[in-house]
Amino acid sequence: MLFKISKKALMVCFTLSVYFLYAQTEIPQQETQIGFGQLDFLSIKMPDNEKNMDFTGVHYNLKPNKWSYVGVGIYGAVGGIRGGFFTLGINAGIQHKITDKLFIDAGFHFGGGGGAAAPDGGGAFILPHFNLGYDFKHFSTTAGYSYVDFFDGGTINRSQFNVAIQIPLSFKTTSFKERENSFSFDALNNSSWDTPANKISLLVHLNNLSVTKGSYKDKTIRLAGFELNSYLNKNIFFFVKADGAYHGIRAGYMDVLLGGGYHLSMNKNRTNILAKFGVGAGGGGGVDTKGGFLIYPDISIEQKLFDNIYASINKGYLMSPDSHFKASTLGFGLKYYIDKDGVSGNDKYKSGKFKGLETIIKQDLYLSAARDNNGGFTQNMHQISLQINFFFNKYIYGSGQTSFANFGDAGAYAEGIVGLGVQSNTFFNNTTSIFGQLLGGAAGGGGISTGQGLIVKPSMGLNYKLTNKLNIRGGLGYVKARGGKLSSTYLNFGVSYNFSFLSVK
Structure with a gap:
């Protein structure tokens, strides 16, 4: 009787072993999602002889096939008198090659937004464009005609010249249903995921602006927001950061910043120092940033709490180039680091x-x-x-x-x-x-x-x-x-x- 029970137990163990061995070999196939980031600029002629509003956008687009793209973009004022004017919208367009290097880019942007007491009506607007582009292999440039119309009761409706730079930014994916499935390093090392890993980090923080010059001088503006860092190598990264006011002034202030930085690790990678410099757009809520263009030097110190989670404290400055508006910054947050999309090139992975x-x-x-x-x-x-x-x-x-x-x-x-x-x-x-x-x-x-x-x-x-x-x-x-x-x-x-x-x- 004992022998029969043992035999059955061995058969169960053998079956489970085969199952788990099979599960480890069924690694999801890696897929590449083609995409590109875009920075564009246009100078919009405003009504009533107002100074032009310089408008710059940050976009990310996916390419479902070789000739079309869809995505999202955010615009902000960086020149004129409407600092704090922001919009969000969706993109769709086509790209058609004329030669190996020359191409046509025709697209459409629909969104909403406004601010800074501008004549934006309800905020809805369209922004179609027709551009000629040139592919420099590692990036592309385009320029051409665009038209903007805040059609829901607004009076901003002008055509203008626009320019843009496009940078390939693809990423690796698999099916959403595979989330939380785990695999050993050895199994991944012999699969389509045997490619170099990319490091990113996401910071969620509270930030304080202590205004030293301009509107709200000697007041502290409480902000909440996030920062996303993407690493080009072990030390160099670029970032996008966005904050909005929740206390200290009347509601409405926002800033969106782009930049780069240098990452220095010490104490067996438990402590990090990051030096950053960014530029972008900000204003609203009665904060007078003139045209909206801001610069942002900053230094951060991070301490590991557990796994890939760090506590962060940062100190820096946020100001317009002519110091019309100037504030010191002090922030506190939590940051999460991720090595993603591959396993090769580093023997630390398990x-x-x-x-x-x-x-x-x-x-x-x-x-x-x-x-x-x-x-x-x-x-x-x-x-x-x-x-x-x-x-x-x-x-x-x-x-x-x-x-x-x-x-x-x-x-x-x-x-x-x-x-x-x-x-x-x-x-x-x-x-x-x-x-x-x-x-x-x-x-x-x-x-x-x-x-x-x-x-x-x-x-x-x-x-x-x-x-x-x-x-x-x-x-x-x-x-x-x-x-x-x-x-x-x-x-x-x-x-x-x-x-x-x-x-x-």
Whole structure:
């Protein structure tokens, strides 16, 4: 009897061993998502003989095939008198080769935003372009005609010359359903993931601007935001950073900065020092930055807490080039480092896990959004939103979202919020999932009654699968401003692009 039990136990162990060995060899195939980043510039002729507003944009576009692209972009004023004017929108276009180097780039941008008391109406605008480009192999340049029209009651509608630089920025992916699957280094080392890893980091922080010159002199502006760093090598990185005010002044201030830096590690990689320099756009909320162009020198010190998570403190300056506006900065945050997309070139890796990421473009409708002016009347407001979800495990995600009004006579309104959410397994033949989330952060502008800018937004909704990477998404929620009259039910509908990437350690 004992022999029979032992024999059965051995058979079970053998079966499980074969199963786990098989599972380790079934590594998801690596796919390359072709894409490119773009910086563009146009100088918009303003109504009523106002000085031109210099407008610069940062975009990221995916290429579903060789000749078309889709993506998102954010614009900010960097010249003129409208510092604090920002927009968010979606891109679509085609690129057609004339020769090996010359190509035509024709595209369309639709979005929302405004600010700085500009004649932006509800904020909705279109920006088509027709450009001629030249491919320099590692980057491309384009130039040509563009037209901008804030058509929802705005009076900014002009044609102008535009220029742009495009830089290839592709990344490795696999199916979203593979998230949280783990594999050994040896298994990954003999697969399509045997490529060099790329390092990135994400910082979520609170930042304080102590104004030393200009509007709000001797006051402290409380900001919340994020910073994304992408490493070119062990020490050199470039970054994008965005912050919004939530306390200290009336709501509406925002800045978006790009730059580069140098990373120095010590204490067995438990302590980091980062020196950074960035440029970008900022203003709003009564902060007078003139045209909006800002420079940002900064130094940060980071200390490892556990795994890839570090505590960060930074000290720097944020100012206009002529020091019309000047502030010292002091920030505190948490940073998460990721080595991704490959295992070769470093013998420190022991295993890898696929992590899920969702990028969502959606349109929100705030029902009866309260206003500050004219006795606090209410009116529906629409906004375009970009949300990014990073999955900590199979179900729980951290989220960041930025939104800009595009209909409803609130063109200067914007949000920058973060939070947590939970998403279910799929059901109904693997087509549908449900989610719930709680986000909060900075918001203001456009006459919307948000007090000093702090809002909270709980919501829930459904995802429905279209393809392996695309879902349609609908939600219902509630938004409440602390210290303001905004207290509204809201609806949204949009599209999500989801995938998994390899995180190694």
